[in-house]
Amino acid sequence: MDEDLANKIPQLLQYNPVHKKIPVLVHNCKAVAESLVIVEYIDETWKQNPILPQDPYERAIMRFRAKFGDDKVLPSIWGVFIKQGKEQEELLGQAMETLKFLEEQLEGKVLFGGEKIGLVDIALG
Template sequence: MAEEVKLFRTWSSPFALRVVWALKIKGIDYETIFEDLSNKSPSLLQYNPVYKKVPVLVHNGKPIAESLVILEYIDETWKQAPLLPEDPHERATARFWAKFGEDKVLSSIWSVFIKQGKEQEEAMVPALENLKFLEEELKGKKFFGGETIGFVDLALGWLGNLISLLEEIVGLKVVDGEKFPLLSAWMQDFADAPIIKDNWPPRDRMIVKFQALRDATIVAAAASK
C-alpha cells in the first residue's frame, strides 16, 4: 500500500519551507495543498483545530502540526538521511538551538524589521547578541549539523533567505560579514545547496509581501499609541 503524504502550506511561509526541505532531503513524495490563510479550508481547520495555521503534514490520514514537531516526525518515520544525530546529548543540543532560533533569534530580528529610528537601534542590541551565539556555535563546522545539513540548519534556514529580504526592505545590514564571518558563510552554503535553492519562494513576491506586512505593522503600532 502506497503511503499518502500531504503538506498544507502557503507559498511564502518560512516554517512550511522547513518541512519542504526535510521531505526533499529524505526523498519523500508528497502532495502540496496551498492554503489562503484569509480563507482557510475546512481541511486545514479539521487537521489543525488548535492553531488553525500551516504547516500541517498529513501522513496516511494522520495530521501533525507545528514545523519543528513535523521535522522530528519526519526524521523518526523515514530513517534515511538522518536530520538529528544519534547521540542523546547531541540530539538534545540540536533541539536547544532550534528552540533558541524560534524563541530568540526570529523574534529579535523581526523586532528590528518592524521598528524605526531609535527604537530600531535599541532592537538591534539583542538581535546582534543572539546572532553572536549562533556564530560561536558554528566554530569548526560548515553546518550546524556538521558537514551536512541537519535539524538545526533547517530550523534556522529562514536566515539564508528571509534576512536578506528584510535587510533590503529596511536598508540596514544585520548579518555583517566582518562581524559574523562563520554565520555569513553558513547562510551562503545553506542557500546554495541545490535542495534548498530550488525551493525558495520568488524573491520579488516576497519583497512585496514583507514590505506590505512591515508597513501595516508600523501603522497599527502608531495607531495604538
C-alpha cells in the first residue's frame, strides 16, 4: 500500500514500531522491516531466483558492499543535495570516493551479481 510519510497510517506504526519507516514487507500476516533485511528474507523465502551467492565468503562480501552503500554512499550523496558550502564540498568528495570504490569492486562487470541482479545491485539501485 502507498504511504504518506507526512501522515503515517496506523499500520506502519504497527508493522514497524521501532523505526516507523518504509519499506515494510508483510508476508503471511507477519511484518519484516529494513530494506536489506527484507531483501534477504525474500532470498530465503523464494529460492528459485537466488539474490545472494551460495558460498559463505561471497555472501559476506555482498553483504559488506550492500551495507557500505547504506552507511557510506547514500548519506554522502544525499548530503550533496541537502547541504551547502564547505560541508557540501566535503560530502561531494566522499560521494566520489565511495562510488569509485564500488566501481573498482565491479571489476568491469555490469552487475555486482555477475550475470544476474543480486543483493548489491538491488541495494544500490
